[in-house]
Amino acid sequence: MLKRWGLALALVLAGAGASAARAETGAPDRPKGSLVIIGGGLRANNVEVWQKIVELAGGKGARIAVFPTAAGTPAREAQLTADTLKRYGAQAFVVPVAPRLAGTDALKAADDPATAKAVREAGGAFFTGGDQARITGSLRRADGSNTAVLDALWAMYRRGGVIAGTSAGAAIMSSTMFYDPPPEVLPMLKHGITDGKDVAPGLGFVGEDVFIDQHFLIRGRFARMLPVMLAKGYTLGIGIDENTAAVVGPTRDVTIIGYRGALVLDLAGATVDKAQPNFNVANARISYLDSGDRFNLVSRAYSPGPDKEPLKNIDREHRESIFTTDILGNTSVVNLLEKLTDSDQQRAVGIAFEGPGSKTPERGFEFTFTRVPDTREYATNREDAYSIYRIRMDVRPVKMHLPLYSAD
Template sequence: MLKSLCFALALAGASASAAVTAEGFGGTAAEAPPKGSLVIIGGGLRAENAAVWQKIVDLAGGKGARIAVFPTAAQNPAFEGSKAAENLNRHGARAFVVPLAPKLAGSDARKAAEDPAIAEAVRGAGGAFFTGGDQARITGSLRRPDGGNSAVLDALWSMYRRGGVIAGTSAGAAIMSSTMFYDPPLDVIPVLKHGVVDGKDIAPGLGFIGEDVFIDQHLLVRGRFARMLPVMLAKGYKLGLGIDENTAAVVGPTREVTVVGYTGALVLDLTDAGSDRAKPLFNLSNARVSYLDNGDRFNLVDRSYTPGPGKEPVDTRLREHREALFYTDILGNTSIVNLLEKLVDSKLERATGLAFEGPASRAPERGFEFTFTRVPDSREYVTNREDAWSIYRIRMDVRPVRMQQPLYTVE
């Protein structure tokens, strides 16, 4: 009943279009790059974040745009799907919920992914929105057991290539790159200590952003920039894009990224970075980390940065004097951005942060030192009130360190 009701509404407004089979970003040699856009949200998207919701609707065609809501990842898909559709409709869309979710009662997700009516409704829409949850449910539903595309996944690619928008939050963001976190440890440090295993910690995503950019979410509040690094090295990614909660990275057809939302995003650039493979523990040298604030832009093709409105270069004459900058928990909530802001607003050239686990962890004495250094190609911008910063191309080095145990004793 739910399925028939959803798609009676969906098909009433969906326009027919020719089916296009997509095998990945860029597809076959005969296919042009997608004309559509991506809205990649780092999770925790609030109903009152009008800028992000409106951007999705605008990119889908504006008022009256048909947007297919996929609650595929959700534990409670009926609730999550209806809330997302409600938020989109509040901003002018005519969203419909796609009944394609492993946790949806009375629905077979794999069967729904091959349903011609569902595929046609998605193909004729102006956009799609993936809710949060477990990203493995999305890829497990939209990909066939042999790894091929389902009919609905082909329809998504067709819509995206034609000029539609694909948006996703949390799990819906993770699927955007060709590799995604699948079932990693909850904490970041174990990924640095022990690396990642294909098919367990990481698995193939849907690759809407292409083969060259790795995506992660919930980034600043959970210190996840660090867990991106072993994956990027293992899979050969030179660029990583990590988006924080209640924030979106909007990727246009020219591959320019614009940050919209509450906080910002990090760009990790390993183009000139190296790692000493002879050493058994994770290490990294000469990487670049950049913080993009609301309104900032970054071009994935030429790697150029453009600060948002109201930003001016930091006045070097006004930089503060500090004895040193040293954080004992660089993976804490927004710690990396706080440290970078203090670094570029000081006369110091270098700042240091540590990352360790607690005494009950596996190998508690092993940790990592992160060093951040201003280099000639670094750039820093700030608003006049000094409440919004843009920080580009700070050098980052990571090396393993050992802490004496016990760390402390009670007096």
């Protein structure tokens, strides 16, 4: 693993270096290309996502640069990815910039003029999964400046090419990325984040105003984005589920394609009680975008997929209170939002606590989800699929009385 503090320091400095490099090129602020940001776990049979990558790179015969930079076994990952892209009609070639690739020096390879030229002239690039620190550590020099290959990627993207990435390849898309965070979500809510450890600069292809996370629903990660967004001043975050992609076009329109969906967190109107020492946030908005839904990063307007219709009160079921004891469990938050949408209730509540092995097992958080006037809900009867926009979310610290249960 490349989690050395020297690299962390270089990454912290990298944001300024990247901005300076972009300014030196004199290129327009808005690239003409697209991004395909995949939440990890992309399967070879996900026709919609793979075909979209090839289409955006120029269609059949398009040259796509494969970056196995993040992978622990880069030769294998590169071959698998290149073979899949070729199956969907692309001419894929491997970029030998990877710390774990035998017989190569990643930083030296990232400054090779011939490699940079091939990337610049390609129609697209694809970053595999693995460790995102390997990507930023290989494409930026120790002083934070761009390597020739990173400049070539920006040039290709600005010209109209596509940059795709899965898992670690998705994390690098925002200007701040998760670097080496704890595996569980609750410690980040309890203790906050540390620069150079939990987060570090990404490559920023999606812009400075959107935070990206991956493996989002299946691993229950939605809440770990909150402390990062608040600490770094983001008001918009997108978390993408596995085998699913968010396609970001040059007009900043986002379309969700693939297996499931993505969550959007909007903190533009959120507030924090600074008198409260523990993490809290009020009046945030959480939205679930199903496959086929669209969202604009500038206007923040949502558009449901073509098969969706607005839910009416007559369509909703009567339920008792909607509650879960594990809001951070796999897919729990979307399951809860769907129950709320398909009910006559106005709010749902979920809580989260750590196990008895925690230093503070009694400390946890309550998440309250409430319908508000600007909430919009859509569904399709054919697949029982939902699109849920602008549900109010409030998070507050709570304490559990211990012991919670006894043997008698």
